[in-house]
Amino acid sequence: PFDVGAIGTVLATTWFGFSIYREANPKSQKPQTDLTAAGIEKKHLVILGSGWGAASMLKDLDTSLYKVTIISPRSYFLFTPLLPSAPTGTIEPRSIVEPIRSIAKRTPAEVTYYEADATDLDYSNNSLKIKFPDSSAVEKEVKYDYLVVAVGAQPSTFNIPGVADYACFLKELPDAIQVRRKILESVEKASLFPEGSAERKRLLHFVVVGGGPTGVEFAGELKDYVDEDLSKWMPEIAKEVKVTLIEALPNVLNSFSKSLWTYAQKTFAENDIQLLVNTAVNNVTDTVITASTKQKDGSTEKKELPYGMLVWAGGIRPTDFTTGLFKKIEGQAGARRGLLVDENLKVKGTENVYAVGDCAFTGHPPTGQVAHQEGHYLASTFAKRAAIDDLEAELVRSSNSDEKSKVQTRLDAALADIKPFKYNHLGSLSYVGAEKAVADLVWGTFSSTSTGGAFTYLIWRSSYIAMCISARMRALVAADWLKVSLFGRDLTKE
Numbered sequence: 001p002f003d004v005g006a007i008g009t010v011l012a013t014t015w016f017g018f019s020i021y022r023e024a025n026p027k028s029q030k031p032q033t034d035l036t037a038a039g040i041e042k043k044h045l046v047i048l049g050s051g052w053g054a055a056s057m058l059k060d061l062d063t064s065l066y067k068v069t070i071i072s073p074r075s076y077f078l079f080t081p082l083l084p085s086a087p088t089g090t091i092e093p094r095s096i097v098e099p100i101r102s103i104a105k106r107t108p109a110e111v112t113y114y115e116a117d118a119t120d121l122d123y124s125n126n127s128l129k130i131k132f133p134d135s136s137a138v139e140k141e142v143k144y145d146y147l148v149v150a151v152g153a154q155p156s157t158f159n160i161p162g163v164a165d166y167a168c169f170l171k172e173l174p175d176a177i178q179v180r181r182k183i184l185e186s187v188e189k190a191s192l193f194p195e196g197s198a199e200r201k202r203l204l205h206f207v208v209v210g211g212g213p214t215g216v217e218f219a220g221e222l223k224d225y226v227d228e229d230l231s232k233w234m235p236e237i238a239k240e241v242k243v244t245l246i247e248a249l250p251n252v253l254n255s256f257s258k259s260l261w262t263y264a265q266k267t268f269a270e271n272d273i274q275l276l277v278n279t280a281v282n283n284v285t286d287t288v289i290t291a292s293t294k295q296k297d298g299s300t301e302k303k304e305l306p307y308g309m310l311v312w313a314g315g316i317r318p319t320d321f322t323t324g325l326f327k328k329i330e331g332q333a334g335a336r337r338g339l340l341v342d343e344n345l346k347v348k349g350t351e352n353v354y355a356v357g358d359c360a361f362t363g364h365p366p367t368g369q370v371a372h373q374e375g376h377y378l379a380s381t382f383a384k385r386a387a388i389d390d391l392e393a394e395l396v397r398s399s400n401s402d403e404k405s406k407v408q409t410r411l412d413a414a415l416a417d418i419k420p421f422k423y424n425h426l427g428s429l430s431y432v433g434a435e436k437a438v439a440d441l442v443w444g445t446f447s448s449t450s451t452g453g454a455f456t457y458l459i460w461r462s463s464y465i466a467m468c469i470s471a472r473m474r475a476l477v478a479a480d481w482l483k484v485s486l487f488g489r490d491l492t493k494e
């Protein structure tokens with residue numbers, strides 16, 4: 001008598017609809033108050049950033065325990081795993097952002113948000129300088145009791161001449177929009193030149209530098225766009241488009257297992273993506289990339305590659321704010337790739353500054369997965385920290401030694417309850433184009449690799465849907481995928 005499938009679908013749809021309703025209509029929050037439930041002055045917790053580390057922390061934080069302020073020049077969280085899909089219109093840029101105020105609004109108590117860059121830290125006075133992110137000089141000083149630095153990283157150009165001037169990056173949302181514009185400009189401009197001409201060939205040569213996951217995913221997405229959409233509307237142009245991926249090391253996807261990067265390289269060959277490995281780019285002009293390829297006999301061959309659009313995905317480095325902290329904080333001497341932190345993610349050389357994500361050096365790779373778990377860990381640590389602060393205040397107020405010793409016992413137990421951060425690697429995924437993906441999967445002690453085909457592609461898509469930060473984002477991403485499968489990619493030039 002019961003159709004289990006139909007009941008399941010109705011329940012899932014109702015739950016999803018309810019989640020969206022709840023997000024759009026958050027419960028009213030408690031106001032920010034000065035005192036904790038124990039009658040002690042609340043500490044001011046300042047979080048820098050609105051990326052994976054900061055947003056994951058905020059989402060799980062009991063904001064009624066502190067006065068919480070978020071400071072970031074970017075007023076939204078960006079779901080980076082789908083950023084490589086944005087320039088080609090597989091995903092609409094706005095589908096992968098979530099306003100930081102919307103995340104803050106769903107926490108127990110009011111949170112203050114300032115759209116600003118942290119520009120300077122006066123550690124000895126627990127004070128930060130922040131600046132509105134434009135050319136005006138609007139500045140403010142912010143005092144904190146606890147500071148969480150989650151400012152991420154920036155693209156690394158290795159100071160290679162011309163990269164900063166002529167390449168596009170794929171790190172932030174405006175980058176994706178710029179790449180989108182550049183693809184369309186190159187395509188439209190190329191059609192003004194005769195078929196087979198050198199200038200038309202140059203404009204239609206799209207180059208990606210860096211065979212890490214960013215470069216591989218984007219090269220795959222770009223070729224999909226050319227083969228599935230451009231070929232429909234501008235077949236003569238699509239025929240002449242060449243996509244090249246340049247990687248300095250002998251293989252792409254070096255952080256994945258051998259079978260996976262072998263599969264990725266095979267897929268590229270089948271998909272007609274030119275792969276130049278052992279090739280390091282050392283100069284870029286507005287029209288030509290110069291690179292040197294290491295030959296088997298140890299010699300190098302110089303290559304000049306005329307190009308129309310270049311995406312630089314050569315890796316990341318610390319932001320200027322982070323490198324500034326290396327110099328300012330004693331205990332950071334020797335820091336290069338990120339702030340040195342202890343097992344509780346506290347910045348070495350400080351008592352009240354923590355760091356998470358790409359700006360912290362923990363020995364784990366700079367991924368969203370790591371930043372997310374670190375943010376989640378700090379949210380639970382700060383809940384325990386608030387209880388510790390209350391007990392410390394109670395200890396000071398205790399009048400007799402018996403009472404003091406009881407409070408001290410509770411305080412010792414609370415301190416012992418703060419356990420070191422432990423990273424739980426759940427695996428890695430990368431799209432490689434032509435509806436194929438590679439996956440290094442980990443379930444507890446079991447690990448497995450999976451390549452290609454509908455199954456891995458399904459795992460890739462469902463994992464990314466599951467990882468989306470909100471039901472709204474899930475719905476928009478799913479709608480974009482459906483829209484593309486029905487109508488193709490929308491690449492109107494804005």
Ligand code: FAD
Pocket residue numbers: 048049050051052053054071072073074076080081082083084116117118119150151152153170171172214319321356357358359366367368369370371
């Ligand atoms: P971010 O998420 O970069 O956030 C940094 C935040 O700090 C931003 O809001 C920024 O505006 C803000 N900020 C910067 N400077 C200041 C300042 N001075 N003051 C205040 N705020 C500041 N990882 C995965 O695990 N899986 C993936 O599939 C994946 N795909 C990716 C795809 C792409 C294209 C890219 C670029 C990265 C991808 N990553 C992926 C890596 C992942 O995005 C990063 O590791 C992750 O974003 C790091 O989180 P974070 O919070 O440290 O930094």
Ligand code: NAI
Pocket residue numbers: 081158160209210211212213214215217246247248249254255279280281282313314315316365366367368428429430431
């Ligand atoms: P990356 O550091 O992983 O890769 C950069 C690549 O560029 C390297 O292989 C490097 O050898 C190459 N390179 C650097 N300079 C070069 C030059 N001059 N010429 C030619 N090649 C050059 O950087 P990526 O891909 O941006 O990733 C950054 C972080 O984000 C990584 O930790 C990565 O795991 C994570 N990420 C994860 C994704 C996923 O899990 N699907 C997707 C994207 C990023």
